[in-house]
Amino acid sequence: MKMISYERAALMCPISDEEKVLMIRRRYFDEKWNAPERFPGEWTFAGGHHSLLDNNLYETAEREFREETGYEGGIISPELFFVSEPVLDFKQYLIHFYAAELESEEGPFKMNDEVIDLRWFNPTDAISMIKSDDFEAELLGEYSRLGLGNEKYGIRRITARQFPFQTLNTLEVIANEKRRTT
Secondary structure, three states, rough: OOOOOOOOEEHHHHHEOOOOOOEEEEEEEEOOOOOEOOOOOOOOOOEEOEOOOOOOOOHHHHHHHHHOOOOOOOOEEEEEEEEOEEEEEEEEEEEEEEEEEOOOOOOOOOOOOOOEEEEOOOOOHHHHHHHHHHHHHHHHHHHHOOOOOOHHHHHHOOOOOOHHHHHHHHHHHHHHHHHHHH
8 A cells, every 4th residue: 555645734724703814915935945935925824834843733833823923822722623635836735724713813913024914804705805806917917027937946936826725715614614603
């Protein structure tokens, strides 16, 4: 039997008392790697790759969330919300999405250099915005302006939008849960 080797990652999806979700907007370019960012300019949830220092994927989600948002307050009632196994950049991933409440929805937040914006969204509004032609046109315009399709970036070059299906799936699950409870 062939074993599948997974890249492991995790994301944190904070949900407010008003059932809004905290999302980050990813930067377009990774200066460290001198290459376009994965999912450039997209609204997603804070998260990233598992580190050997993380005991589990929840620790990955919390570490990445705190690194990307600068949030230092308490994280309340975290729970595994969604699991996905997508193929990204020709690698099989195991991604855990965690939902939680924040002790303080006002933060303070201090975005790191991987994030260009951070805000609370109603899940259905976020879905509409992510799917909108205007948002896609904005992204494609930035990709062109920044030259992200240049061949020098090899496998990381951006020639079309990297649609955030995992983010959209998570938002749809949250929106459906909200409709069932109201």
